[in-house]
Amino acid sequence: MSQVYINRARLSDRLSNLLTIQTMNALKMEVHTLREVIDRHREDSLGILNITSDNEVVPMEKNLLLAEFDQIMQAQSVERTHYYIDRLVKGLSEVKTAGVNDINLRRWKEYDDIITDSLWILGKRDNSGAHEGWYWGNFVPQIPNQLLRRYTKSGEWVLDPFAGSGTTLIECRRLGRNCLGIELNAAVAQKTKPAIEMHRMPQTR
Numbered sequence: 001m002s003q004v005y006i007n008r009a010r011l012s013d014r015l016s017n018l019l020t021i022q023t024m025n026a027l028k029m030e031v032h033t034l035r036e037v038i039d040r041h042r043e044d045s046l047g048i049l050n051i052t053s054d055n056e057v058v059p060m061e062k063n064l065l066l067a068e069f070d071q072i073m074q075a076q077s078v079e080r081t082h083y084y085i086d087r088l089v090k091g092l093s094e095v096k097t098a099g100v101n102d103i104n105l106r107r108w109k110e111y112d113d114i115i116t117d118s119l120w121i122l123g124k125r126d127n128s129g130a131h132e133g134w135y136w137g138n139f140v141p142q143i144p145n146q147l148l149r150r151y152t153k154s155g156e157w158v159l160d161p162f163a164g165s166g167t168t169l170i171e172c173r174r175l176g177r178n179c180l181g182i183e184l185n186a187a188v189a190q191k192t193k194p195a196i197e198m199h200r201m202p203q204t205r
Contacts, residue, residue: 002062004041004049005060006048006059006092007056008057008092008093011092012089014034015088015092016089027078027081028073032073038065064109094106100153102149114146122142122143125142126141129198129199130195130198131195137164141171144171145171145175148171154175155176155178157178158177158178160172161182162183163182165191165195169181173199173200174199178201
C-alpha cells in the first residue's frame with residue numbers, strides 16, 4: 001500500500017468543522033472536496049498534505065484513508081455521517097490501546113499483517129535476519145511474532161523456557177521486547193546465542 005503524509009492538525013480541524021453542518025448535501029460536498037485532496041495530491045489547496053517540521057505530520061495508508069471517506073460519503077443520515085467523521089478525527093488525533101499491546105485500536109484497519117482469525121494460515125517461513133530452521137521441532141517465526149505483537153508491549157519482558165534455536169528470543173529483540181531464554185542443551189544454547197545477539201533492540205524515543 002502507498003502512504004500519504006497528512007497534516008494532522010489541518011485535516012482534524014477541517015473534519016471537526018463538518019460536525020456543525022446539519023444538511024446532507026453540504027456535508028457530502030465538503031467530504032468530497034477533502035477526499036479529492038487526498039486522492040489527487042497536486043490539487044491540495046487546503047494544506048492538508050503539507051509537511052511541517054513539527055509532530056503534526058502523520059503517515060497513513062492512502063487506500064484505507066480513502067475508504068474511510070467513502071464510508072462517510074455512503075452514510076444515509078446526518079447523524080451517521082457525523083459519527084464516521086468523528087471516528088476519523090479520533091483516529092488521527094488519539095491513541096487507544098487495550099492495555100496488553102501497542103496496537104492502536106483507533107487505527108486497527110492498518111494492521112493488516114496481524115492475524116485476528118482463529119485459523120492462522122501462514123505463508124513461507126520467515127528466514128530473514130538470524131532465523132534458521134536447523135533446530136528440531138522449532139516453529140516458524142511468524143507464530144511468536146503474532147503472539148508478541150498481540151499480547152505484549154514494547155519494553156516488556158518475555159520468558160521462553162524452551163529457547164531452542166532462539167526463534168522467540170530473536171523476534172523479541174526485533175520487536176523491542178526484553179527477553180530471557182532457558183535452554184538445557186548447552187551446545188544448542190551456545191549455537192543460538194550469537195544469532196540472538198545479531199539483533200539489537202530498536203531505539204525507543
